[in-house]
Amino acid sequence: MASLSGPLDFPLSAAELQHVLSQLPSHRAPGPDGLPYEFFAVKDDVLSSALLTFFELVRHWAVVPSIWRSARVSPLHKGGPADDFNNYRPISLLCCSLKIFERLLLARLLPRVDPQLDECQAGFRWGAEEQIYTLAETLRLRARKRTFCAFVDVRKAFDVAWRDAVLVRLAETGISGSMWSVIADLLCETTARVRVNGLTSQPWTETAGVRQGSVLGPLLFNILFNGIADAVRAVCPGVALGPGPSAPRVTLLLYADDLVILADDAATLQRALDAIGNWGARWRFFFGIGPEKTAVMVVGSRLLNFHFSLQGCAVPCVPHYTYLGVTFAASRKWRQHETRLPLHVKYRQLS
Secondary structure, eight states: OOOSOOTTOSOOOHHHHHHHHHTOOSSOOOOTTOOOHHHHHSOOHHHHHHHHHHHHHHHHHTOOOGGGGEEEEEEEEOSSOTTOGGGEEEEEEOOHHHHHHHHHHHHHHHHHHGGGSOTTBOTTTSOHHHHHHHHHHHHHHTTTSOEEEEEEEETTHHHHOOHHHHHHHHHHTTOOHHHHHHHHHHTSSEEEEEEETTEEOOOEEEOSSOOTTOSSHHHHHHHHHHHHHHHHHTTOOOEESSSSTTSOEEOEEEETTEEEEEESSHHHHHHHHHHHHHHHHHHTOOEEBSTTSBEEEEETOOOOOOOEEETTEEEOBOSEEEETTEEEETTOOTHHHHTTSOHHHHHHHHO
16 A cells, blocks of 8 residues: 655656656566566557556555566576585576566656765676776875775675565665555565476565566665764775875765775774674674685785784785686786776776
8 A cells, every 4th residue: 555645656657657667678588477568568559558557556456466576596606516406506587578667657756866876886887897997096196195995795785685674775865655565565575486497486575685687676775874984984095196185085885785894094994894783783794704704905005914804703904805706916916816807997988
């Protein structure tokens, strides 16, 4: 049942639907209902009118069809031994009609919500190369200074996101009424089945996580995760890119749940780690610790005897770290790593 009207609660228009239908991808696997995008993309006035009426009823009353809550999961082998469960990536297939509806909602949400997200968040907004370039340039401009970098790994962040917290944070961005209610209904009592070699498992209920394969999922995750940037900025001023108090500063970089925190000294970096530890405990996020997970790299220093901790676990200091596929070294010996930079990132460095 829809609640009181919010600022985005006005009837869906034929123009909105036609714009979404005109941009649908093709040759994508259908969800549990078996209907591909091509079925809905057919230029038929009767079908379009029926779709618009149906979507408007769902939006207005904020009650979604039960089949929209279900997902079909197909494991994709990433490589390595086929009998190792960790070598598979689950591909979640949702109903295409649901994803069309979510595209309609997303078009309304983005202009209102995206400006409220921290500028350091590039995940699902622009490319990873932006963050790689920013980190590389920051360390280059600070070639004569020591820079403390904490690379933070959040354990299965997308899959364990606390759904009630997502809705709380969504309301804090000013989303209310039917828009808030229909998103809440989309997250309620979702189920999934695994299909392998023609066999389908019994369904299980998902109680946490932003839904894999969802059009709205990335934005909802960014809304929830935005608070980690606030927690860091409250205790860490970041590092300066030049001399003087007016020089621009970089405090942190986010690419979805991949986080880098930058500080001038060990004490400040530890305060930032304490802040994200407290933030994670409040919002039910926890961190993986280890040389390839959460680790600290002190650029411009050969010493590895610094001591850091996160949520009660010791965080190792490492001489190099691979961030978004690119290896950065504490020694600043970039030549051995430049070959791994994407070509367009190299071009931007030279231009």
